[in-house]
Amino acid sequence: MTLSVRDLSFSYGDRKILHGISFEAATGEVLGIAGPNGCGKTTLIKCIDRIFEPQGEVEFAGKYLEDMTTTEVAQLIAYVPQALTMGMAMSVFETILLGRRPYIRWSVSDTDIERVSMIIDDLGIQHLAFRSMTQISGGExxxxxxARAMVQDPSLLLLDEPTSALDLRHQLEVMELVQRVSREKQVSVLMAVHDLNLASRFCDRLMVMKEGRVVALGKPSELLNETLIRDVYGVEAMITRQSGFLQVIPVCPVRGILA
Structure with a gap:
């Protein structure tokens, strides 16, 4: 199932945030969205999830999202925001079960319980299942x-900076999990990323944005260079390869350039 975004624009009042965004994401692909703060990464993801109503076309699985009901969208697309709000002290199992809401009619079914148990096993978090959400780490x-997003059985997974505020180990574990989910479940992943080193390692392709526009799109190894980093982020950087992975090393801000 291919995600096709064509000429997507969005404004907050008189302030235009996104300008004519167009791209495609293939089945089983991890497509990263990079760019400086305020470039429109989160807004773009929210437009695709229909949290915001943009101009332009968003087509997925041969259907235009604007023609679909909220339930139909939720059965195709799952969204994990950057800010995780914690309300009641629910267990991990109960929290994941909330992802079945698009399918629950009158009460939780045996199928819903089985799907949650299966996802917990698939993602290797059995040891967390009956712990309180208030008692686990940020990475967990x-x-x-x-897992809550995946129990929706989505074909498209939207992630907003999933490694934000995580330590190094949990950053790697979360990105490995995202990559594994994409490949094994054949889920398309669209992910806002802040760390270019993680993006170059775990994203199949990278879309770079600046001021609400796409300025580059392609494989990270072919895309990331000193000129692009300078023009987009306003930073002098060195690009190296260590252990087969591309690394972006910031050196200093470019004087007189505001990213």
């Missing part, structure tokens, strides 16, 4: 939220 919580 992020894995739980990905």
């Amino acid at each position: 919580r992020q894995k739980v939220m990905i």
Whole structure:
């Protein structure tokens, strides 16, 4: 199932945030969205999830999202926001079960319980299942939220900076999980990323944005260079390869350039 975004624009009042965004994401692909703060990454993801109503076309699985009901969208697309709001002290199992809401009619079914148990096993978080969400770490919580998204049985997974505020180990574990979900479940992943080193390692392709526009799109190894980093982020950087992975090393801000 291919995601096709064509000429998508969005404004907050008189302030235009996104300008004519067009791209495609293939089945089983991890497509990263990179760019400086305020470039429109989160807004773009929310437009695709129909949280915002943009101009332009968003087509997925041969259907235009604007013609679909909220339930139909929720059965195709799952969204994991950057800010995880914690309300009641629910268990991990109960939290993941919330992801079945698009399918629950009158009460939770045996199928819903089985799907939650299956996802917990698939993602290797059995040890967390009956712990309280208030008693697990940030990295563990992020894995739980990905599990909650996956129990929707989505074909498209939207992630807003899933490694934000995580330590190095949990960053790697979460990104490995996202990559594994994409490949094994054949789920398309659209992910806002802040860390270019993680993006170059785990994203199949990278879309770079600046001021609400797409300025580059392609494989990270072919895309990321000193000129692009300078023009988009306003930073002098060195691009190296260590252990087969591309690394972006910021050196200093470019004087007189505001990213």
